[in-house]
Amino acid sequence: MKVRRGHRFKLKPAPEMEHAFVVMAGHARFVGNKALRLSLDRLARGVPILWYTDLCGLLHLWKQSEEYGFLAEANAQVLQQKCKDLCRAFSDAFDPTQPGKRLPRFKKRGVDDSFRFPQGVRIENRRVYLPKVGWVGFFHSRSVAGTINSATVSREADGWYVSIQTEVTLAEPALHPGPPIGVDRGVAVFAATSAGELVAAINAGKRLANRMRHLQRLLARQRKGSKNRAKTKRRIARLHQSIARRRADFLHKLSTRWSQSHALIVLEDLRIGNLTRSAKGTVEEPGRHVAAKSGLNRSILDQGWGAFAQMLAYKLTERGGQLLLVPAHHTSQACSGCGRIQAANRLSRDAFRCVVCGHAEHAEAEVKGAVPAPQPSASINAGDSAARTGGLNRPAVGQTVEACQEKGPGWREPKAQSAERRPGARGAWMEEAEGTGLPMTREPAGNREGVPPMARPAREAPDFSRGEGVNSKDSSPSACGCPGRAVATNATVTLYTSSPFGYRWKYVGPENTP
Numbered sequence: 001m002k003v004r005r006g007h008r009f010k011l012k013p014a015p016e017m018e019h020a021f022v023v024m025a026g027h028a029r030f031v032g033n034k035a036l037r038l039s040l041d042r043l044a045r046g047v048p049i050l051w052y053t054d055l056c057g058l059l060h061l062w063k064q065s066e067e068y069g070f071l072a073e074a075n076a077q078v079l080q081q082k083c084k085d086l087c088r089a090f091s092d093a094f095d096p097t098q099p100g101k102r103l104p105r106f107k108k109r110g111v112d113d114s115f116r117f118p119q120g121v122r123i124e125n126r127r128v129y130l131p132k133v134g135w136v137g138f139f140h141s142r143s144v145a146g147t148i149n150s151a152t153v154s155r156e157a158d159g160w161y162v163s164i165q166t167e168v169t170l171a172e173p174a175l176h177p178g179p180p181i182g183v184d185r186g187v188a189v190f191a192a193t194s195a196g197e198l199v200a201a202i203n204a205g206k207r208l209a210n211r212m213r214h215l216q217r218l219l220a221r222q223r224k225g226s227k228n229r230a231k232t233k234r235r236i237a238r239l240h241q242s243i244a245r246r247r248a249d250f251l252h253k254l255s256t257r258w259s260q261s262h263a264l265i266v267l268e269d270l271r272i273g274n275l276t277r278s279a280k281g282t283v284e285e286p287g288r289h290v291a292a293k294s295g296l297n298r299s300i301l302d303q304g305w306g307a308f309a310q311m312l313a314y315k316l317t318e319r320g321g322q323l324l325l326v327p328a329h330h331t332s333q334a335c336s337g338c339g340r341i342q343a344a345n346r347l348s349r350d351a352f353r354c355v356v357c358g359h360a361e362h363a364e365a366e367v368k369g370a371v372p373a374p375q376p377s378a379s380i381n382a383g384d385s386a387a388r389t390g391g392l393n394r395p396a397v398g399q400t401v402e403a404c405q406e407k408g409p410g411w412r413e414p415k416a417q418s419a420e421r422r423p424g425a426r427g428a429w430m431e432e433a434e435g436t437g438l439p440m441t442r443e444p445a446g447n448r449e450g451v452p453p454m455a456r457p458a459r460e461a462p463d464f465s466r467g468e469g470v471n472s473k474d475s476s477p478s479a480c481g482c483p484g485r486a487v488a489t490n491a492t493v494t495l496y497t498s499s500p501f502g503y504r505w506k507y508v509g510p511e512n513t514p
Contacts, residue, residue, distance in 0.1 A: 114154035157237035173320035176263035259315035268328035
């Protein structure tokens with residue numbers, strides 16, 4: 001398995017090297033803005049834009065001209081990479097599958113100054129070689145493993161940094177032996193898990209809001225172009241950097257801890273862009289509660305939900321785990337006791353009380369129960385080694401499995417004619433189960449002891465009213481396909497874990513040892 005990793009270090013450039021960084025970033029910005037202007041003008045005239053090959057040809061002519069001959073001071077591949085980034089931005093903007101993308105915009109001097117070297121980068125001890133710049137010292141805080149693909153130099157509030165991308169070949173990870181967990185992200189409480197853990201939010205931006213407000217008011221009163229104004233801008237930039245670093249440190253530590261201890265993490269598939277959309281409306285239809293919605297948007301963005309999901313995704317993948325996104329509809333209104341969905345269940349931000357069964361709990365602790373973990377099924381071969389399932393007990397041929405027939409919170413009664421449209425679908429299973437002489441018993445609701453964690457992603461639990469429940473790999477039933485009890489008859493046994501869409505399964509036979 002090939003994995004790309006990033007290593008970021010702070011550089012220690014000499015004054016002449018820092019000047020070279022400024023010149024190279026300025027030339028790359030100039031080429032990007034000029035190419036963008038040409039493309040936008042062609043779009044306005046209805047002419048196809050210039051893509052990467054055409055831009056590289058123009059770049060060669062510019063460097064040979066007298067007007068733009070200064071571009072030869074920069075590394076040629078740095079300028080070409082800027083053209084490649086522009087073409088990718090246009091491609092994403094024209095992609096109908098990415099409606100959130102828009103046309104690229106012009107870059108301003110001093111804002112996100114960066115440039116990339118696609119090759120020619122070497123590391124030796126505490127120095128890094130950058131083409132047309134030379135050897136530059138850096139703070140070597142950790143080792144760099146793998147093959148170097150590229151290096152990006154960028155400027156932040158406290159100096160210049162280099163981000164080195166490497167490619168590492170890793171062995172395929174074994175299945176993670178940890179249990180699954182469901183996580184609900186919030187604002188008052190950053191995360192509530194199905195294990196009952198409530199993680200307090202760090203609120204990095206809110207903690208430093210007063211200092212930020214003071215500096216921004218000070219900046220507004222200072223004369224443009226003055227040295228004091230430049231000093232205040234640097235102080236504001238360092239404060240923004242501190243907020244980002246605090247948030248990233250919190251997210252990295254939490255995502256690492258959970259990825260090490262859980263095989264499957266279930267998150268709500270939140271549309272953060274829609275959640276943080278402004279409520280100001282238009283002149284014809286002005287919005288309501290604009291100030292309150294603005295404060296809520298600021299709090300949501302301060303949490304870093306999207307970055308947290310990305311961190312969990314790649315960390316779980318490298319450890320043999322999986323991140324699963326589920327629909328977020330009605331998760332704050334579903335009762336974990338009876339499964340009913342009612343808007344009146346949510347009394348306030350912190351209070352939850354079911355209007356049907358009377359179940360009451362803290363709202364965040366209740367919402368985590370509405371995110372099931374896991375939902376789909378898992379197919380386990382009884383002849384496999386214990387390492388494939390993390391050393392868990394699993395049923396063998398002849399072991400009894402049973403469905404308790406507890407209906408999940410998302411259960412919907414099938415139509416009355418569904419069984420008649422498929423004659424014999426349900427009846428055949430009923431007759432086959434009754435012919436075995438096994439008791440058609442039901443377990444009490446909520447009795448799920450011994451349900452194994454999910455080992456692999458699969459499908460939802462079967463709907464027995466439509467005749468589902470047959471193992472697709474074999475014509476004979478591998479587990480109970482009717483509302484009752486049956487014995488596994490072949491080596492492949494399909495286990496259905498807790499699902500909000502159908503029945504829940506549990507072990508009732510003796511524990512199996514491989």
